[in-house]
Amino acid sequence: MQHWQEELRAAAAAWRGGGWPAPKVALISGSGLAVDLDLPSTGRQPLQRFIPWPVHAIVGHPLELEVLLPEGPAPIAYFRGRLHSYQGYTAAQTVFPVRLAALLGARVLLLTNAAGTVSDRVPPGGFALVTDHLNLTGLNPLRGTPPEEWGPRFPDMVDAYDPRLRALLHRHAAAIGLQLAEGVYGGLAGPTYETPAEVRMMRTLGADLVGMSTVLEVIAARHMGVRCACLSLAANYGAGMVSEPLVHEDVLAAGQAAAAHLRRLFERVLVDPALTV
Numbered sequence: 001m002q003h004w005q006e007e008l009r010a011a012a013a014a015w016r017g018g019g020w021p022a023p024k025v026a027l028i029s030g031s032g033l034a035v036d037l038d039l040p041s042t043g044r045q046p047l048q049r050f051i052p053w054p055v056h057a058i059v060g061h062p063l064e065l066e067v068l069l070p071e072g073p074a075p076i077a078y079f080r081g082r083l084h085s086y087q088g089y090t091a092a093q094t095v096f097p098v099r100l101a102a103l104l105g106a107r108v109l110l111l112t113n114a115a116g117t118v119s120d121r122v123p124p125g126g127f128a129l130v131t132d133h134l135n136l137t138g139l140n141p142l143r144g145t146p147p148e149e150w151g152p153r154f155p156d157m158v159d160a161y162d163p164r165l166r167a168l169l170h171r172h173a174a175a176i177g178l179q180l181a182e183g184v185y186g187g188l189a190g191p192t193y194e195t196p197a198e199v200r201m202m203r204t205l206g207a208d209l210v211g212m213s214t215v216l217e218v219i220a221a222r223h224m225g226v227r228c229a230c231l232s233l234a235a236n237y238g239a240g241m242v243s244e245p246l247v248h249e250d251v252l253a254a255g256q257a258a259a260a261h262l263r264r265l266f267e268r269v270l271v272d273p274a275l276t277v
């Protein structure tokens with residue numbers, strides 16, 4: 001038995017034992033995208049409370065957990081900020097929040113991230129729904145022997161980004177006048193931004209967006225039968241496509257500019273009973 005499996009089971013037991021509502025949906029926010037949602041909730045707790053090894057936050061990721069309890073498909077485990085493999089976590093540690101939510105019963109995972117756009121299909125400053133991904137991190141959270149009851153040894157990854165969830169997000173975005181592009185997300189390990197040659201490579205490979213998160217989480221979720229959707233904020237053009245250098249502060253500023261839209265969208269989506277059917 002791998003150590004992290006024990007840790008997950010213990011974390012799920014501690015969650016239940018602590019009287020925390022079991023989530024039906026999990027939401028994980030990306031860099032600068034931990035928006036305040038005006039929905040009833042348990043209040044915010046440090047994520048560290050639910051993770052048995054030390055986690056450290058990076059700017060733009062408060063690393064808090066809030067359980068949202070609106071009418072509709074609640075409870076929703078809102079992970080405000082995520083863990084990235086480039087912070088030094090193993091793939092299994094990186095997806096710990098996803099597996100914890102899945103073990104507790106979550107059947108839907110919504111993700112946001114900030115990404116670079118390398119495609120004409122996705123204008124910078126706008127949002128794109130991820131339709132598929134390229135896992136170029138060199139990592140996979142299913143390495144080793146996850147328990148058989150968690151999911152298949154060789155999970156199918158067709159429609160990993162659930163078409164029905166995408167349609168639901170499109171519908172709500174249209175209702176608030178928010179344009180959503182669509183694109184393939186290329187996940188790299190980071191933490192360096194890409195070289196211009198790597199940006200050209202990503203375009204050639206079929207990516208529209210490039211980033212340093214999401215793919216491991218979606219793999220872990222799909223393995224456990226959790227339906228996924230991901231909204232990327234195209235925070236900047238890929239490296240070398242424009243003359244300015246890429247800096248994290250600009251990525252966070254793009255998040256702030258987009259936060260109001262994201263907030264309105266999630267305040268609708270998270271109360272829609274269709275989210276979990």
Ligand code: HPA
Binds near residue numbers: 194237238
């Ligand atoms: N590349 C990788 N990750 C990112 C980028 C980028 O251009 N922008 C925000 N996250």
